[in-house]
Amino acid sequence: MRTLADIFEHTLQDMYYAENAITKALPKVAAAVKDAKLKQAAEDHLEETKGQIKKLEQVFKSIGKKASGEKCDAIEGLIKEADGLMKEASGTALDSGLLAACQAVEHYEISRYGSLREWAKDLGHDEAHKLLSEILDQEKATNNKLTNLAVTSINRTN
Numbered sequence: 001m002r003t004l005a006d007i008f009e010h011t012l013q014d015m016y017y018a019e020n021a022i023t024k025a026l027p028k029v030a031a032a033v034k035d036a037k038l039k040q041a042a043e044d045h046l047e048e049t050k051g052q053i054k055k056l057e058q059v060f061k062s063i064g065k066k067a068s069g070e071k072c073d074a075i076e077g078l079i080k081e082a083d084g085l086m087k088e089a090s091g092t093a094l095d096s097g098l099l100a101a102c103q104a105v106e107h108y109e110i111s112r113y114g115s116l117r118e119w120a121k122d123l124g125h126d127e128a129h130k131l132l133s134e135i136l137d138q139e140k141a142t143n144n145k146l147t148n149l150a151v152t153s154i155n156r157t158n
Contacts, residue, residue, distance in 0.1 A: 004119055004123060005123060008116065008120065009063070009065060011112060011115065012060065012065075012116060013068055013070035014069075014072040014074075014075075014112070015056060015072070015109070015112055015113070016056050016057075016068065016069040016070075017069030017070055017071055017072045017075070018072040018074075018075035018112075019049055019053045019056060020053060021072070021075050021079060022049050022075065022105065023046060023049050023050060025079045025082065026042050026043075026045060026046040026049065027046065028082075028086065029082060029086075029101075029102065030042035030043050030046070032086045032094065033094065033098055033099075034094070034095055035095045035149075037149055038098070038099055038149055041102075041142075041145055041146065045102075045142055048138055048142065052135050052138065055131045056131075058127070059125075059127075059131050062127035063125050063128055074108055075105070075108065078104050078105050081101055081104070082098060082101040082102075085097040085098055085101060086098070096150075099149060099150055100150075102146055103146045103147070103150070106139055106143040106146060109139045113132055113136040113139055116132050117129055117133050117136055
């Protein structure tokens with residue numbers, strides 16, 4: 001990679017891979033957690049993620065590229081961490097740990113989509129900029145929902 005366009009396309013491929021991996025991981029999270037609000041948040045975000053994949057496909061199309069994924073080591077590591085929690089934790093620790101793991105994924109996505117959005121703007125990809133802004137706003141909203149769940153959870157246990 002030598003140009004902004006190269007890193008933009010590579011990061012788009014990373015996120016396309018990541019979002020598809022997340023659609024496989026979220027049903028496991030929803031099945032593992034006991035807290036009804038966290039379960040609902042995971043299920044809701046699964047549907048939102050499917051929509052984000054469609055938006056990413058539109059982004060690829062808008063820049064004249066075919067949608068494709070490039071293995072994203074970061075998301076693989078975050079999902080592996082959540083899988084470990086599902087094997088090792090139980091009760092409140094499991095729910096709290098998975099909530100934190102979900103937020104780690106959201107924080108990763110926010111950082112990536114923030115960069116992608118700005119790069120799209122710099123590259124003059126107006127449609128991509130608009131779509132990536134929409135995805136970024138959704139990720140921030142999901143992170144806020146998870147933060148509120150974390151606060152609620154802490155208040156319940158104190």
